[in-house]
Amino acid sequence: MALSRLSLRSTTFLKPSSLRRHVSTDTTPITIETAAPFTSHQCDPPSRSVETSSAEILSFFRDMARMRRMEIAADSLYKSKLIRGFCHLYDGQEALAVGMEAAITKKDAIITSYRDHCTFLGRGGELVDAFSELMGRMRGCSNGKGGSMHFYKKDACFYGGHGIVGAQIPLGCGLAFAQKYSKEENVSFVLYGDGAANQGQLFEALNIAALWDLPAILVCENNHYGMGTATWRSAKSPAYFKRGDYVPGLKVDGMDVLAVKQACKFAKEHALKNGPIILEMDTYRYHGHSMSDPGSTYRTRDEVSGVRQVRDPIERVRKLLLSHDIATEKELKDMEKEVRKEVDDAVAQAKESPVPEASELFTNMYVKDCGVESFGADRKELKVTLA
Amino acid sequence: MLAEDASFTVTHVHPMRTLDGITLPHVLRFLRFVTLPGKKKMAARIHGGAGAGAATALSTFNPKKLVAPSRTNLPAARSSKRCIVAAAGSDASKSLRVGHSQKLIANAAVATKAETSATTGTGHELLLFEALQEGLEEEMDRDPRVCVMGEDVGHYGGSYKVTKGLADKFGDLRVLDTPICENAFTGMGIGAAMTGLRPVIEGMNMGFLLLAFNQISNNCGMLHYTSGGQFTIPVVIRGPGGVGRQLGAEHSQRLESYFQSIPGIQMVACSTPYNAKGLMKAAIRSENPVILFEHVLLYNLKEKIPDEEYICNLEEAEMVRPGEHITILTYSRMRYHVMQAAKTLVNKGYDPEVIDIRSLKPFDLYTIGNSVKKTHRVLIVEECMRTGGIGASLTAAINENFHDYLDAPVMCLSSQDVPTPYAGTLEEWTVVQPAQIVTAVEQLCQ
Secondary structure (H helix, E strand, C coil): CHHHHHHHHHHHHCCCCCCCCCHHHCCCEEEEECCCCCEEECCCCCCCEEEEEHHHHHHHHHHHHHHHHHHHHHHHHHHCCCCCCCCCCCCCCHHHHHHHHHHCCCCCEEECCCCCHHHHHHCCCCHHHHHHHHCCCCCCCCCCCCCCCCCCEHHHCECCCCCCCCCHHHHHHHHHHHHHHCCCCCCEEEEEECCHHHCHHHHHHHHHHHHCCCCEEEEEEECCEECCEEHHHHCCCCCHHHCCCCCCEEEEECCCHHHHHHHHHHHHHHHHHHCCEEEEEECCCCCCCCCCCCCCCCCCHHHHHHHHHHHCHHHHHHHHHHHCCCCCHHHHHHHHHHHHHHHHHHHHHHHHCCCCCHHHHHCCCCCCCCCEEECCCCCCCCCEEEC | CCCCCHHHCCCCCCCCCEECCEECCCCCCCCCCCCCCCCCCCCCEECCCCCCCCHHHHHHCCHHHHCCCCHHHCCCCCCHHHCCCCCCCHHHHHHHHCCCCHHHHCCCCCCECCCCCCCCCCCEEEEHHHHHHHHHHHHHHHCCCEEEEECCCCCCCCCCCCCCCHHHHHCCCCEEECCCCHHHHHHHHHHHHHHCCEEEEECCCHHHHHHHHHHHHHHHHCHHHHCCCCCCCCCEEEEEECCCCCCCHHHCCCCHHHHCCCCCCEEEECCCHHHHHHHHHHHHHCCCCEEEEEEHHHCCCEEEECCCCEECCCCCCEEEECCCCEEEEECCCHHHHHHHHHHHHHHCCCCEEEEECCEEECCCHHHHHHHHHHHCCEEEEEEEECCCCHHHHHHHHHHHHHHHHCCCCCEEEEECCCCCCCCHHHHHHHCCCHHHHHHHHHHHCC
């Protein structure tokens, strides 16, 4: 979908002339080296040369820009109290979501924690569905009943969206188990953070996955802080990719979308043949843990801005696009403007959408429900027949 | 009689039955109609609230009259839940009464069913754990998505032999021996269920599932709701619980009291081989997550169950012994203590109505309500602790809904609020004994 949109865009950009650049929609493969090498544990690392194409890199830029814009919009919506509760933002980590999508299909499963807005978008979720869910409207991807931490998209095999740290890991192994059981040639990406890496259930799940050769890829999104606690204060061994012991691991620069793509591709091939593998993505989040956390009490502003200057994933892709002459400054700026408009439109649309009806309180409790009649506290209101 | 009674033909049961014109809230009226697609042409027979184990009633039972029409014949059967079946409750209890002799109340703690009516003389005798296994095997045959996972369920055959022989028949992937990590394998089962598999997760002892509480509460119970209906979690979580023979505090837990608040799950407790098999099958076929509570001491109960395929309703209570003076509500092992006490009570001239509630969440307030209306006195006998147990919730529900019908306060006999001690005599005192039940009834019926 992104590609067709791209081709539309590029024709309006480019005036027919002898100097017409074709490259922006070009799908001929180009090979680019990742900035940093991969570090591996118990396996051979993949090569640093990543096969991609101009069209793909441009799509990376657009997708990441969209995700970044969405998170920023969510930030201001939260501050204006349209989003309540917990809101965990992913800006800074976009390369992970986008790079992963580039390496897999929609039949491969992804399950993640509560920092799921961008992963949802990457799986094909609509902006308006995301914003509606954040604002608790009917239009939301979970009908407004899940909230920020419970985005799901069944048709794209996106299994959420989980609030309890680490609880999604055994679920993810279950997804892999089901894939093995049904003999599908798909894999499951189980995302968790550096904080969750200390959970017992991770190791239980690793053991199970390795024992039965489940096609599970455990991805540790190491953004170096488990809420307010830095990794050096919470983990004796911060080499999360090595924690699998008997399970091979790979350490990846999570801010480099091409490296992420390469690693995920490698991991998928590995998992289908040899069982689980751990990917540690070295990434960073600009916002605090959630909107209630300023993010500055446990790290300096210099650190944050330093990362933003040197490692920002979108800037990296921008430089790549410019240096390879795939797009001009202006085109990229225009693209960003479009994305901004897209997001603003989605926000406006979401704001218009209605809140759930009172009767929605009792729907989806049970499948087909039990024929129970429920009353409110005084037995006069909210009468619902769950037929 | 059941057979002649037209109530066993397909009747549409309206969700709101009224008692004397007063509408009951929290009324459950959902009897599921079951047929077997594909291989087995024969339609499953529906047995109403009265289990086949309840003695005599079925002496005149003619199965041929009971074959329910197949789904295609059902008039305006829009969705399976609308259909049917047999009115349990009052009709059944009436028919049970006919020809019912008082001597038949007797049910010792370990019931060995002598020749019953047996319907047609067919039917086979087996132990409760075998009934569970039979139900599980039939469902695994029927649906390739059903799989079992738990500790020692495969090669070992299950610590209580419920899964014996299944690994040989279905292979290691369908009968999965897991390492000892309840949190992980329960989570794994739930994750697999999200994709469409139907795992039966076994906790070797219900108490161990405390380690999986997070998965059961947050993922199993809530995912259907929080995903806006996108995912269903058709798991069955089962295992033995309850107070055994000096197993010690940690292995004698009653998890039903801890799980009952979790929104989105259903809980059932089996007590006879008949309802064990029926509930197991119903639980597996249900799209909702169901927790099936078995009891460590009931696995060797013997009973004759029908050869034909049958399923018990998940939300329905079982009328064990109809009566007039007092309603005794119970479930699982306490059913047998109650029946033992009933023997004594009958000799003393009382006529207790004993209902095995079976469905712990949601309660079958319809059957219970009808009973309360008749007897006006309620005694709850449970194995949960006094504080926060099933009995506590049931007392609240009855008081709230049927207050007008009560002539005396609802009495609830539960286990003591102590960890179950090891010493035999002490352990005996923690759970409710038949003598206490007799005393309670006498007190209530003054």
